[in-house]
Amino acid sequence: MLRLGVNIDHVATVRNARGGAYPDPTRAAKLAEEAGADGITAHLREDRRHILDADIDALMDTLTVPLNFEMAATKEMQAIALRHKPHAVCLVPEKREERTTEGGLEVAREENQLAHYIAPLREAGCRVSIFIAADQQQIEAANRIGAQVIELHTGAYCDLHAEGHFAERDIEFARLREMATFAHSLGLEVHAGHGLTYDCVKPIAALPEVVELNIGHFLIGEAIFSGLDPAIREMRRLMDEARA
Numbered sequence: 001m002l003r004l005g006v007n008i009d010h011v012a013t014v015r016n017a018r019g020g021a022y023p024d025p026t027r028a029a030k031l032a033e034e035a036g037a038d039g040i041t042a043h044l045r046e047d048r049r050h051i052l053d054a055d056i057d058a059l060m061d062t063l064t065v066p067l068n069f070e071m072a073a074t075k076e077m078q079a080i081a082l083r084h085k086p087h088a089v090c091l092v093p094e095k096r097e098e099r100t101t102e103g104g105l106e107v108a109r110e111e112n113q114l115a116h117y118i119a120p121l122r123e124a125g126c127r128v129s130i131f132i133a134a135d136q137q138q139i140e141a142a143n144r145i146g147a148q149v150i151e152l153h154t155g156a157y158c159d160l161h162a163e164g165h166f167a168e169r170d171i172e173f174a175r176l177r178e179m180a181t182f183a184h185s186l187g188l189e190v191h192a193g194h195g196l197t198y199d200c201v202k203p204i205a206a207l208p209e210v211v212e213l214n215i216g217h218f219l220i221g222e223a224i225f226s227g228l229d230p231a232i233r234e235m236r237r238l239m240d241e242a243r244a
């Protein structure tokens with residue numbers, strides 16, 4: 001079955017806009033679990049713009065489904081991950097000035113360094129995932145450094161769809177499809193995510209090699225109108241329909 005990981009970062013974005021404790025991302029995570037999420041994703045950015053260290057503590061204490069801990073490949077984040085030992089660690093690139101994660105992690109040029117970086121995470125029992133562009137060279141490098149999972153960055157595909165650039169969207173989709181097949185052929189587990197909405201999720205959900213989607217921003221936005229539980233259930237329904 002195709003798993004749905006719900007990313008609760010942007011509950012924290014709303015909370016941090018005012019400071020204080022509300023809305024609580026851990027409460028959103030529990031609700032997501034009850035609505036059928038197979039996992040929770042949280043990205044502890046270096047600048048702590050949304051998720052805070054205390055949120056990771058609370059999620060680790062509270063969740064019954066696996067936590068996918070997204071983080072930059074820094075010493076500080078490695079120490080936090082090794083303290084908590086989440087089910088999965090997903091390495092993502094971070095630029096301080098970016099509004100959201102713009103691309104995939106540069107693995108090919110940092111192979112040796114990243115191989116050393118992920119070794120202790122694997123030894124601690126975390127599944128190591130790389131948030132990555134649909135690029136063969138990067139995927140081959142992710143495989144060589146010992147990552148078990150790649151998460152294909154679907155942001156460009158989603159943006160092209162939203163902007164109505166359907167010819168370019170289809171080219172980007174073909175690239176994602178080809179690289180999902182390629183990564184799977186290397187023995188990597190394939191996930192996908194970023195920017196997915198009700199409108200564009202189905203083709204990605206239908207890719208047979210993809211076993212997990214991580215979806216956040218759209219679901220948290222949609223929850224304003226419908227509530228989080230119905231938003232997650234609708235996404236789940238669309239994913240299942242695409243897979244049927």
Ligand SMILES: CC(=O)[C@@H](O)[C@H](O)COP(=O)(O)O
Nearest residue numbers: 009043070092100101131194
């Ligand atoms: C890596 C990634 O895609 C997620 O972390 C998600 O997009 C939420 O984080 P930002 O919105 O801060 O990029």
Ligand SMILES: NCC(=O)COP(=O)(O)O
Nearest residue numbers: 007193194195214216217
């Ligand atoms: N890794 C992608 C993710 O967790 C969710 O991205 P988004 O749906 O918040 O854009």
